[in-house]
Amino acid sequence: MTDLFADLPAEATGPLRARLAAAAAQRGLLDVAYRTLDSPLGSLLLAATPAGLVTIAYAVQDHDAVLASLATRISPRVIRTGLGLDETARQIDEYFAGRRHTFDTPIDLQLARGFRRTVLQHLRQVGYGTTTSYAGLAAAAGSPNAVRAVGTACATNPLPIVLPCHRVIRSDGSPGHYVGGDAAKTALLALETSQETR
């Protein structure tokens, strides 16, 4: 190797990447867009397909692992960009600031199938500042005996916060587990209670 190129300054590819993402979207090649968002509960990974928001992941879920999974399950055409995600990020910011109680971002539920998907769709009816039990959600989803399956659906919810699985608690009133960690669930419930009683 020659030393001729040893002192070249680092190449800044940032503007090129932004341009590439825009061109990819225009040509229908942006199968999965993602960005991160700093939140009071740590860094959140947001990912979207052209159909809508497809994943929200907490740092404890390992963002690299989540991205690898999206590449396998949806498409390897995964690009970091705010395109199609910045508005969602703004809404989540507002939610954490207590200024937003519902989300009106399009969602893509392709990562949830069958009964799990049905359960997730019913989550939207559990309003801000309220809670339901796993048994209650099972009944609402039309399968009152499928309490364990409801628990699994919540545990594998690809869109926590936007699909509020944190509002599903145990019948004894204790919060139960959460995809973002039990402390995150308690924090979200506390946030919503404090806003609701204002």
Next chain:
Amino acid sequence: MTSAPRPAPPPRPAADRPGADAPRPPFDQLISDHGAVVLRVCRAVCGPIEADDAWQETFLSALEAYPRLAPCSDPRGWLITIAHRKAIDQHRRAQRIPEPRAELPDIPTGHGIPGDDRRQQAADLWAAVATLPFKQRAAVAYHHLAGLPYAAVGELIGCSEPAARRSAADGVAALRARYRGALA
């Protein structure tokens, strides 16, 4: 993740073979890992002005083909192969305008902004690379910037391994003669 026994993987990336079931990393990983190197290669082979467009075209083509890329292949070699095709297209377009080749011009040294010497040096270096014949600058870029072995370089530019080695050596010698910044 089992697959039927296959003969040894081909030495060159097979871009258009239907992909196996093995997972591919997110495309963004390729941009992070190889984007800067590909940009340098584009600067060297396509010239500083065309480099950005060549980079865009390279990564857009790569993105389009990525789901079909054989998972075992070497992504950097694959990207450089695509960049090379873009460079050839661009080179052919440029050749329609006759290029003065008889007398090589002196490389403008420019007046570096104080504290920005490296940037100026880099601009001078790219200008010097641009004066090399296409084959030499391609050989220099693919071996010295992208790190491809000479056998792969030869396959890309259509010559034998020793010829690729010679092209790169001639290119580096010419750069040393014309570009004084790196030696200062």
